[in-house]
Amino acid sequence: MQLESIAKKTMGLKSFRVEKVLVVDKQLNLYIVPRRRSLPVCSVCGRKRPMCDKLRPRSWRHVKLWGIETFIIYSPRRVNCPVCGIKVEKIPWSMGKSSLSMPLIDTFQRMVKYLSFNDAARLFDVSWNTVRAAVLVFFDAPAPADVIILLKNLAKNKYTSGSLATILRVQS
């Protein structure tokens, strides 16, 4: 199986394709482009709309492939939606402004059910904050100060897992 196909499978791409894969400084970059003739989807109403323009390339940290740091590089399109106005398109691997890909967010969220934040961070060679960002990505507002303190305490205590369920209970 080609690297492109593996990347495609791990990201659930349909209207996008991997244009090229480059290894730069021990980092794997997956360059994604829209499929030809595929219309962008408005991120607000979810309908296909004509493209308005393209933004500068953005990068998302993705799940490591063969232990190599992997990033997704893509220039988001903006749509001219008659209902919502000019909006950035819906990007299937992206969640709002998070710089982590959805599959990576999902991986961290599953991991912290069994591992402490520190262990999850060590396993993936990322900072504790990256794990926290992945766990909190579904909350629009920044985490309240008491939640941050709780998360820090959980991370410090190696006998207590930074369980997602606990965090969700505190958040609600």
Ligand SMILES: [Zn+2]
């Ligand atoms: Zn719209």
